[in-house]
Amino acid sequence: MEVQSVLHMNSGVGDISYAENSTFQQKMIASFAKTARQEAAVDSFRAAICPTKMTIADLGCSVGPNVLQMASEIIEAIAQASHQLNRRPPEMQVFLNDLPGNDFNTLFSLLPEFYELRETKLQETDQEQVPCFISGVPGSFYVRLFVSKSLHFVYSSNSLHWLSQVPQMQLQDGSEAPLNNKGNVVEGGHMVLTFMARRSSDPLAPMDFDGWELLAKALRDMVSLGLTEEEKVDSFNLPWYAPSMEEVKDEITIQGSFAIKKIELFDINWDDNSQEAPRNDHNYNPVAKSTLTMAKASRAVLESMLKSHFGEAIIEKLFERYCFLLEEYYSKYKAEVTNILIVFERK
């Protein structure tokens, strides 16, 4: 599988698009990772001695309102910090990176509204305007993407568990270092990464909630139904890896350019139980709601890869079955997923 050409979230803004189905990713952003990002961005600003221009980059931004919300929160934090320090807020250059197959058109279509909202808000709060310039950077974050020493702050949310290539073995025992762009972060610059991880140091240990296992089961059921071949399922490997904290620490030490300021694991519910039942809806079924949310979110992320490997014909049936398995699961268990948050400073 050519990861660069088939790994992309579903495009557009329709019912099965990633833009409309990224609740989980939204949660991760709204979680305490937001504070970590804001603090690290402000630290970068101070470390550069309140520069007049600042460049920040989102690696693996994907598409949807989450992307601009994160950028906005960071810009706001820096504006506040500069206000407190009695400095002029810096002009902000924001680079949004993802693979060339990402739906940048949809992402860019959100910009006019984003700029307008910012303007309205500024007028309301009587705050000084922070000029902010957004651009899209198509390319893999496993190769160099930026001019050297040009970035003050880098962040990546929910992307680095995707690998640059499909593992050659069934199981990969080392994670890929997401640090190829290190040369571009200026001294004192910060980087905040959040992505999926595992609590156990044993790569074979089952995860608390293994969505992949349910997907594998659904795929095997497709074989039973004669809709695909066993060899096809066996040869389908996702370019995905959730490392343990130790593996991450080791990679950072080997790479050597960054000091770890904070590293911790945290859990997020991979369902939608947070949503309350709509008033007067006596038929509201939280399990069915969670199932649908999760099935759509998985589809938005995986469809491009599944189509490329199994063909388009299998997709509807596969996700129908996946829905059934998810519902079975949700009726018994909570779906918690482990993530890792790391805050680095460039040495």
Place this chain on the structure above:
Amino acid sequence: MEVQSVLHMNSGVGDISYAENSTFQQKMIASFAKTARQEAAVDSFRAAICPTKMTIADLGCSVGPNVLQMASEIIEAIAQASHQLNRRPPEMQVFLNDLPGNDFNTLFSLLPEFYELRETKLQETDQEQVPCFISGVPGSFYVRLFVSKSLHFVYSSNSLHWLSQVPQMQLQDGSEAPLNNKGNVVEGGHMVLTFMARRSSDPLAPMDFDGWELLAKALRDMVSLGLTEEEKVDSFNLPWYAPSMEEVKDEITIQGSFAIKKIELFDINWDDNSQEAPRNDHNYNPVAKSTLTMAKASRAVLESMLKSHFGEAIIEKLFERYCFLLEEYYSKYKAEVTNILIVFERK
């Protein structure tokens, strides 16, 4: 008409896409404007005393192979110049700008091949690699797009005759200054603009080849056929203006930040007569060929605006009629279009 949302070249790479129908624009690029761009880029490089990083921007880049070709030619010229000066070539940051409605997805899909080709070429010539980082900047070039003092070289080909809004009057007697991004060009930086212009100082004088007049005639024919209303045609104004050299000079003087190094008018055939008849094709009809090329090129550029104003139903019939009128025209005349080339230096 909300220009930002309806002015964009046809997307994709299909039969009526802009990417496949930009022969004319290609010609302009291959013309002597190429040399002007390369020289000015090298002058910017020298003026910045051979910087280790250079930032260049294409305003109104649109989509298709032309875009990357222009960037490539500029990078090559700078690489050669640095080689001659015995300097290391600078790392290049390339900003490709167009309105958010531009098909950036298709443009970005050309990047992997572009990067690959560059690499192969460099290996062949044994030249030192010039790291080059491309990013897309969605937004109107009539507002600020870049961080201040960040650009060494700016170019725009075949875009600045598009205005930021539809003229309120039937005839606009002043051109819009395409210089809102002036604050971002560093001292000694250069800018090369090419766009359509008129030879006469009288805005009412007919142009040598007025494609718009033929389009207006086709639209009036749609009224006769009962396919649209006269008022609709009367209220359709294109956000387009071809200024005279004097108007351009005046605007530059009023704006004040740039010195003109070169300004001249030049003509380009807006047809495809350059193409020779295929061997053994006794039925080859150059007029029919030119007509088709021109009709498709116009459609790739205008369709989004025509659809938004007249609705989709009229499009096929309109271009059929336009083809007929073009063929009539081409059987009698040559289709030459006047353009202006300006090379500026930031004072």
